[in-house]
Amino acid sequence: MRKIVVFMVSIIMTISLFAAKPLKVGIVLSTGGLGDKSFNDSAYKGLIKAKEELGVDFKYVEPASPAEDEEFLREYADANYDLxxxxxxxxxxxxxxxxxxxxxxxxxxxxxxxxxxxxxxxxFREDEGSFLVGVIAGLMTKNNSVGFVGGMENPLIKKFEVGFRQGAQYVDPTIKSFAVYTTGSNPFNDPVRGKENTLSQISQGADVIYHASGGTGLGVIAAAKEKGVYAIGVDSDQDAVEPGTVLTSMLKNVDVVVYETIKELKENNIKTGLTIYGVKEGGVGTTNFEFTKDIIGKEKLEKFEEIKAKLVNGEIVVESK
Structure with a gap:
């Protein structure tokens, strides 16, 4: 009888250890890696939350170029990662x-x-989030001119530009909108070229510049600070990079998606297929203007909230092209 009890206890302990085995999650970060204060940092934030709250183990890699992406993805799959x-x-x-x-x-x-x-x-509906920061730019420009710096020119990054322009021109249809794409061998991690592109737009009169360019955007913000104009961040909260210079950031809540997906998997309820995250779903939006409430002013912020409400309830529809 004693042997049977010991045997059963051993089985229970083995099952418990197996059940407690944490999920393994592997992530391949985008060009620029951690420290971009943007897209990658947002994804990493979601992983940290999942580790702390859900007990998962994760590993990340920072490819030197997109040519390495498939190799790293295969390594995770070969190692039988859960996600x-x-x-x-x-x-x-x-x-x-x-x-x-x-x-x-x-x-x-x-x-x-x-x-x-x-x-x-x-x-994500980047065009909707970009529309909102475009509204802020339209309310804040003194020269009636705003600028956009993108990384690689493609349909995704064009959504940022198009939404931003529509938001600014919703405030005032006469506002001029400049746009330039960084291109080059490392378009999402080239702060030097980002600064050069921004200085060029400032010389043409742009006094609020928005970027969608990963680590390149740190050069955009630096140029805005140097010339005494405003910048708008992207993906993560970049307001603290240069407080007062960065009016707000277009939040693309990759961290929320990463965390929720891991949680779904842990609960054996992962939802494959397509999920779209817009302003209404909390997928994109702005920061809370921690450093710029007084700079923007109560009246303009109230106007912004009024326009945002119209976007959420469908009165305003952002065209993605």
Missing amino acids: VIATGFQMTEAVRAVASDYPEINFLMVDTFIDLPNVKSAV
Whole structure:
């Protein structure tokens, strides 16, 4: 009898240890890596929260170039990770190839829709969030001119530009809007070129400049600070990079998507397929103007909230092209 009891206890302990085994999550970060105070940092924030609250283990890699993405994705899949996360549209083909080869592995694709049964695709309404910061730019410009600095010119980054321009011109249709794309070999991690592009726009009269360029945007903010104009951050809260210079940031809540997806997986309820996150869903928005409430002023902030409410309830529809 004693042997049976000991044997049963051993089995129970083994099952308990197995059940307590943490989920393994692997993430391939976008070009620029951690420290971009933008897209990658937001995704990493979601992982930290999942580790602290859900007890998961995670590993991250920072590819030197997009050419390495597929290799890292395959390494995670080969190691039988519970969830493999790809951050950014540049990984679309790599994810499609690897997810097809590993149908038993769950993937989260951020920024692009991939129609595979083991892939959750999270797509954001960047045009809506950009519209909101465009409204702030339209309310704050003194020269009736605003600027946009993007990384690689493609349909995704164009959504930021188009939404921003519509927001500014919703406030005043006569506002001029400049746009430039960084291009080059590392368009999302080139602060020097970002600063050069911003200085060029400032010389043309732009006094509020918004960027969607990852680490390149740190150069945008530096140029705005140097010339005494305003900048608008993106993806993560960049307001503290240069308090008072950065009016607000267009928050793209990648951290929320990462955390919620891991939670779904832990609860055996992962929702694959396409999920779209707009302003109404809390996927995109602005910061709380921690450093600029007084600079913008109560009247303009009230006007902003009025316009935002119209966007949420559908009175305003942002065109993505």
